[in-house]
Amino acid sequence: xxxxxxxxxxxxxxxxxxxxxxxxxxxxxxxxxxxxxxxxxxxxxxxxxxxxxxxxxxxxxxxxxxxxxxxxxxxxxxxxxxxxxxxxxxxxxxxxxxxxxxxxxxxxxxxxxxxxxxxxxxxxxxxxxxxxxxxxxxxxxxxxxxxxxxxxxxxxxxxxxxxxxxxxxxxxxxxxxxxxxxxxxxxxxxxxxxxxxxxxxxxxxxxxxxxxxxxxxxxxxxxxxxxxxxxxxxxxxxxxxxxxxxxxxxxxxxxxxxxxxxxxxxxxxxxxxxxxxxxxxxxxxxxxxxxxxxxxxxxxxxxxxxxxxxxxxxxxxxxxxxxxxxxxxxxxxxxxxxxxxxxxxxxxxxxxxxxxxxxxxxxxxxxxxxxxxxxxxxxxxxxxxxxxxxxxxxxxxxxxxxxxxxxxxxxxxxxxxxxxxxxxxxxxx
Numbered sequence: 535x536x537x538x539x540x541x542x543x544x545x546x547x548x549x550x551x552x553x554x555x556x557x558x559x560x561x562x563x564x565x566x567x568x569x570x571x572x573x574x575x576x577x578x579x580x581x582x583x584x585x586x587x588x589x590x591x592x593x594x595x596x597x598x599x600x601x602x603x604x605x606x607x608x609x610x611x612x613x614x615x616x617x618x619x620x621x622x623x624x625x626x627x628x629x630x631x632x633x634x635x636x637x638x639x640x641x642x643x644x645x646x647x648x649x650x651x652x653x654x655x656x657x658x659x660x661x662x663x664x665x666x667x668x669x670x671x672x673x674x675x676x677x678x679x680x681x682x683x684x685x686x687x688x689x690x691x692x693x694x695x696x697x698x699x700x701x702x703x704x705x706x707x708x709x710x711x712x713x714x715x716x717x718x719x720x721x722x723x724x725x726x727x728x729x730x731x732x733x734x735x736x737x738x739x740x741x742x743x744x745x746x747x748x749x750x751x752x753x754x755x756x757x758x759x760x761x762x763x764x765x766x767x768x769x770x771x772x773x774x775x776x777x778x779x780x781x782x783x784x785x786x787x788x789x790x791x792x793x794x795x796x797x798x799x800x801x802x803x804x805x806x807x808x809x810x811x812x813x814x815x816x817x818x819x820x821x822x823x824x825x826x827x828x829x830x831x832x833x834x835x836x837x838x839x840x841x842x843x844x845x846x847x848x849x850x851x852x853x854x855x856x857x858x859x860x861x862x863x864x865x866x867x868x869x870x871x872x873x874x875x876x877x878x879x880x881x882x883x884x885x886x887x888x889x890x891x892x893x894x895x896x897x898x899x900x901x902x903x904x905x906x907x908x909x910x911x912x913x914x915x916x917x918x919x920x921x922x923x924x925x926x927x928x929x930x931x932x933x934x935x936x937x938x939x940x941x942x943x944x945x946x947x948x949x950x951x952x953x954x955x956x957x958x959x960x961x962x963x
Contacts, residue, residue, distance in 0.1 A: 541637040544624065548936065549574035550725075552632065561617075561639060563610035572725055575635065578607050580614065581740030583649075585663070586656030592633060595621040604640065604648040608741070616640040616648040664712075664737045664751065665705040668730065671946065672811055672855060673704040675953035676848045680819025682960045683844055683909070689823055692766065696822050699762035700815060703780075706755035707787030712738065713748040714791040715872075724866025731942040732859045733866075756784065770825040775836040779818045786810040791872070799872045804853045812849015817841040843907040847915065847956075850895040851949040857888055858929060858945050861938055881933045888929050892922045895952075914959030915952045922948055 541561045544553035551569045559565055562578055569577070576584045583605065595601040601621045606614050617639045624632040640648065662668070677700050681693050712734045715721045727733020737743050743751070760780070767776035786806040789795040797803040820841040832839050860867065860876040861884065868877045876884045899915050902908040925944035932938040 539639065541635075543575060543578075543635045543637070544632060545575045545635070546632040547630070549576060551575060558637070561609075561637065562607070575633075576740060578637075580606060580608060580649075581737065581742035582652045582656055582660060584740055585660055585742070586652055587650050591619075591621055595633065596623045596630065599623075603650075604643065606645050606649045607637065612741075614645045616643040616645055660737065660742050663730070663735050664709065664743055664748070665755075666708040666712075666730075666735050667705065669708070669855075669946070670701050670704060671950050672852045673700045673815060675950060675957070676811060676815040676845060676852075677819040678957045679848060679953055679960075680816035680821075680841060680845070681823050682957050683816070683841060684820045684823040686823060692770065692822050693819075695762055695766055696819050699759050699766060700818075702755050702759035702762060703783060703787065706752050706759060707784075707790065708735075709748050709752035709755065710788050711791045713745055713752060714793070714796075716745050716748070718791070718793075718796075718870050718872065720791075720863075720866055720870040720872045722866075723869040724863050726862045726865060726936075728862045728936060728939045728942065731939060731946075732862045756788075766822055770822055772821060772825060772836075775821055776818070778835050778837065779814055779821070783810045783814045783818075786814075796872070798874050801873060801875045801878050804856055804875050807856050808846075808849040808853040810849075811852035812847070813842040813845035816845030816848065820844075840907045843902055843905070846902065847895050847899040848949065848953050850891055850898065851945075851952060854888060854891045854895070855942075855945050855949055857884070857891060858938070858942050860884075861929075861933055861942075862936070885930050885933050889926050892926055896922070899956075908956075909960055909963075911959035911963035912956045914955040917955055918948055918952045921951065 539557045539561055540555075541558035542553070542555035543551060543558050545551050550571065551573055552571070554564070554566050554569055564577075576588070579588060587605075591601050591603065599622070602619065604616065604618050607617050608614055617637050620636040622634045622636075623630055624634055674697055677693070677697050681688065681696070712721070715734050716738045721727075721734045721736070721739065724733045727736070729736065738745055738748055763776055763780050767773045786797065787810060790797050790803050790806060791799075797806045817837050820838060824838070834842065857876065860874050861881060864877055864881065866872075867874055875887070879887060896916060896919055899908065899912060903910055903912055921944070925941050925948055928941040928944065929938065932941060
């Protein structure tokens, strides 16, 4: 009679593995030392199955007491096999603390028979996760601000092309950073990431895309962004200015994690992000609206300096997004010599540094209005100060906890609301 091997795996609510039975070691070919407290149960499943089905299965196990299905699993060597899974929630003292997965291989069934169907929606979501598209507001808001700051009739077509070009460049940077963080070992060393904010997209780790595929995606996105930029430069007769801004922004984004420069590892990444997503984008968007008419303004390398100054507040808020997202990554970054400023300062001092970023954001907004680089209506951005204080308090309270994810989401919201209020204020008044 053929011996039936059953795997038992326990995990917490984040999916981090807390127990691995002997059967699990034999079936999946991992040891306890490799997985417990280090990996999540997603390591056992194809990436698209994780994205498209596992969250639903876990919810059903909670509502119904358990959930069972046939599916496909992945061994350490990358080979796949058919198996039956039974998921049960772990409840201690009335509190839901994790899940138990009982896995039984199905040698008489093929991978093709048991592979859960992957919907078109899941495939689309996988690309949104791969490129980290939800973070595009960090690029779109400063484009809108730069466009409305120009006292000319809005060229809506050029505005939309600017948003497209900058968005493509942003997605190119995201995928390049994922590739180089994987290559340097930073993402593999990161055991405490908080999806979807920190730790990269994790799509390479899930097997959704290969490292080479991630790099190719980045290069294609950079090329598409360059094509859009070239069209804008030609249409508006601002070739030299667009080249200056595009090369500066692309260099900062690409070399954020790419060797040999690795800005983030040298403690310069956050400053680079502030410059790229603030002054460069705001000035670039304004320049596109002005076209060759910018020649009558005070220029630096052909770029209107007043709009470079005007981009500082939103740039600082973008740096704040990156800053708080680095908190959960601190151990993995340090282990891979990605010595960000958060790694260099430590978590406690980094909480105060976040507070300083907030002071600089609102202080610069006030000073730039008074200096004439921003119109008075930009004061609308000051409305978010109470929200900024609330988010800062959450960081001081939860900087060593996974509950910091609320502050991470709050910082993104803070950037968006402050920028939009500035745009609305300038547009109306």
